[in-house]
Amino acid sequence: MVSESSVEKKQKANLGRNDSSSSSSTDENDFRRPVHKKFHLFGRHKSLHAALGGGKLADILLWRNKQISGGLFAGATIIWFLFEWIGYHLLTFICHSLIVSLAILFFWSNLSLFVNKSLIEFPKIELPEELWTQVALLLRDQFTCAFGIFREVASGNDLKKFLYAIFGLWIVSIVGRWFNLLTLVYIIIVMLLTVPFFYEKYDDQVDAYGEMAIKELRRQYSQLDEKVLKKLPIPFLKDIKQD
Secondary structure, three states, X not given: OHHHHHHHHHHHHHHHHHHHHHHHHHHHHHHHOOOOOOOOHHHOOOOHHHHOOOOHHHHHHOOOOHHHHHHHHHHHHHHHHHHHHHOOOHHHHHHHHHHHHHHHHHHHHHHHHXXXXXXXXXXXXXXXXXXXXXXHHHHHHHHHHHHHHHHHHHOOOOHHHHHHHHHHHHHHHHHHHHOOHXXXXXXXXXXXXXXXXXXXXXXXXXXXXXXXXXXXXXXXXXHHHHHOHHHOOOHHHHHOOOO
């Protein structure tokens, strides 16, 4: 009995060693296995809310503050409808809006004086400094980035960026034929209030399709570079490195 129990103990000890060695080897393999980084559009490495600034502007674009976001969306739609379909002019619209607002407030304050024997105290309206500061900083950063890209493309060092810029401007010129400036501004506002919201909601699917589209564009560009661009008699094309 003593010999059998000692043999069983040795077998259990050997099994424990084998298990520990196998687990350590699997842990080593897992550690050595390359980790696939998740693809995100525009190369972002943080959440969309943080990428948009993480303040009130990001809350509005991502509909965290539904009252302000809905108000902006409804206001932009009403203004676009008035100017585009009814044919209102900007100065006329501003004057009529002020006339209606002043008339309502004037008669309301006088009516309350006769009924309640006291004047109505109108609330003091102050525009949020933080929101407008973030908007100004965002516009400054975007304009600075745009001017930097323009300077880099115009320098003539990168043919790939030059072709992208020409193609993008050509697309914008085509879109400009279809819509006037007001409609184009309205479309941009609608996109700002909808695209980030839906992208945050379905970011995994959008990133997956975006990765496939970028791979396909790179493949098409490599074929274009191989069949056309490298055969052009331009000296600096020989020095361009293919990405």
